[in-house]
Amino acid sequence: MFHKNSWCVPAALILSSVLGASVAQAAPPTACYTLASLQGSYAVIVNYGANVALGMQAEYLDGTGNLTRTGVLNQPVAGSATGARTVGTVSATGTYTVNCDGTGTITRIVTRPDGSTASAVDDFMATGATLTLLGAKGWQFLATTIVDAQQDPSVILPGGVFVTRIHTRLPDRDQGIPGAR
Secondary structure, three states: OOOHHHHHHHHHHHHHHHHHHHHHHHOOOOOOOOHHHOEEEEEEEEEEOOOOEEEEEEEEEEOOOEEEEEEEEEEEOOOOOOOOEEEEEEEEEEEEEEOOOOEEEEEEEEEOOOOOEEEEEEEEEEEEEEEEEOHHHOEEEEEEEEEEEEOOOOOOOOOOOOEEEEEEEOOOOOOOOOOOO
């Protein structure tokens, strides 16, 4: 009457339906970028024009819209006929906004190597992210790479130099490893 094989197909269908429903419910909903998507420590490479100067900066984004950044700038010495260069410290503090699609704006005050300050605004786009469960905030994108372009020419170098940056998120320092800080 009934063969063992006749039970295999219905059993397989029932099993795959149950497992399929479990997987579908476990999948995160559609996520949006938020202020919390930009949080943690980032390494920032700053490109001035066609390689006129290069900046390397450490940046911290707090996940609530505030940033701090400091590092060095390797730039040409103004008026040098020999291509002499100088290295100086540059820092910035400011705020950022984020749109659901991962674009946004950074508004900051820059402290130049000579100690003077200027304001700057950058447009950015997250170009890399991971989908992360951020506690009570639910599933959100966590930006791992951000690319920006300054709206106005450099506030540090003269001559209308175009400025772009690549921000790369660094691993969290404490990954649950004993003795890690």
